[in-house]
Amino acid sequence: MSGHRNVIKIYHSLLPVAALYGAGVRLRNFFFDKGILREHTFSVPVICIGNLTVGGTGKTPHTEYLIRLLRPEYQVAVLSRGYKRKSKGFVLGNPETPIEEIGDEPYQMLHKFPDIYVAVDEDRCEGIRQLTDGHTAPGTRVILLDDAFQHRYVKPGFSILLTDYNRLITRDKLLPAGRLREPVGGKRRADIILVSKCPSGLTEEEQKAIRKEIAPAPNQSLFYTTLAYGRLQALFDAEPERKLESLQADEHILLLTGIASPAPLIRKLSEYSPHVTPLTFPDHHAFDAEDMRRIRTAFEKLPEGKRLVITTEKDAARLIGHPDIDPGLTPYIYVLPVEVSFLNEEERIMFNQNIIAYVRENTRNSSLSEG
Structure with missing residues (x-):
């Protein structure tokens, strides 16, 4: 095929x-x-x-x-288990809800679509009852x-x-x-x-x-x-978006992922640059201080000049508020959105x-x- x-x-x-x-x-x-x-x-x-x-x-x-x-x-409501979250029971997300309470994917959707409800509950029946009780998530x-x-x-x-x-x-x-x-x-x-x-x-x-x-x-x-991959978006800086086509063959990319299947993304970026270095973590991985040092070390091994870090939206949700991320690395980190076609x-x-x-x-x- x-x-x-x-x-x-x-x-x-x-x-x-x-x-x-x-x-x-x-x-x-x-x-x-x-x-x-x-x-x-x-x-x-x-x-x-x-x-x-x-x-x-x-x-x-x-x-x-x-x-x-x-x-x-x-009025849409999304109900998830909230995989690897540190909370228990029903949690209805809001803009101030930390990622640890609802998990990375619900956190991503909550901030991407602020006009919907995003909730987590390991008991889906109870979660639906809460969302439809008329006052927890009115209008669902x-x-x-x-x-x-x-x-x-x-x-x-x-x-x-x-x-x-x-x-x-x-x-x-x-x-x-x-x-x-x-x-x-x-x-x-x-x-x-x-x-x-x-x-x-x-x-x-x-x-x-x-x-x-x-x-x-x-x-x-x-x-x-x-x-269908979108435009590269700077995670921390107010830089203009970049089309994937703007990537040049002499740019060195550190591809940072904590997803189940990074292979399609590696292949996609390799269409634009032969210098793609994958740094992969397990799906839903919770980055710690040692991981931040690994990321910095991997980035420093790339040739100086045209180099950047590309990550996924799910991983970006775990990076953006991380206390141990190196400030010197943040200007180089870009997020690659993905949609279904x-x-x-x-x-x-x-x-x-x-x-x-x-x-x-x-x-x-x-x-x-x-x-």
Whole structure:
């Protein structure tokens, strides 16, 4: 297929453990399917954005796409678990909420979209109740559940399942042999399946092959998205934005990431400069003073002159208020925003129509119920 695919690493020696894990997950899903474990429904429209794998499919940019689509007409609330936050229970973010209380991705969305509600709660049912109690987040008309596909105590009105083009769910294995959280059959709960991180030149023949492999049900839609990178933005200084095309072949880039899949970003920047030095940390990594020294040391190893640090929006959220960041480094740090783009314009229109139709109908039903 066109584009570059990551090598899918499977730990074959762990397949027996994965079989035991899968048996437990299948039993849990069976209990929910049969009503032994109860799923809760809510009158407000609830859209779940999730995956079957552990991280790296692009949930945050897809959630942000939905925010942009819906916020002109509806008061949107995003509810997340708040991975690696230091707080417990329900927290509704505000401009003064520190990143430690809500986590990096909710913090990013809160500051990127100040006109929406962003909340975290490990108990998604309780989080939805708080957001819809009429006074905690007044006016909420639609809730986006970030990474809640396996949180089956909530039965969303609409579910979007992401699968990475570079690691399709059909080619993966269950934890710990692979990265699947549950068997591939869990895809049947989705209303829409999105193949994310596709190369922009993916042909129709290749799309048909992927569709045949994933085999969506007749009631499911399958679309293809890619990542569209924006302009470089200075994180600390009021410098003008830079187009990626302005990067020159003699510029040396320190690419600082703490995300699940930095490979696509490395490839993208390598299109403009052959001098890309990755400095990678684990996903959601909490930078400490030693990490700040590592970053400074790595930067100083680059030739003086044309050099800069490029990082992601998620990592920028963890850097911008860090007490140990070297002030001498801050003028060189740029953030590269990323958005979702559909490969096919007709599919983009169809996706948007499906989402808006669901929200309109269920917002109307919710208003009638409240009345």
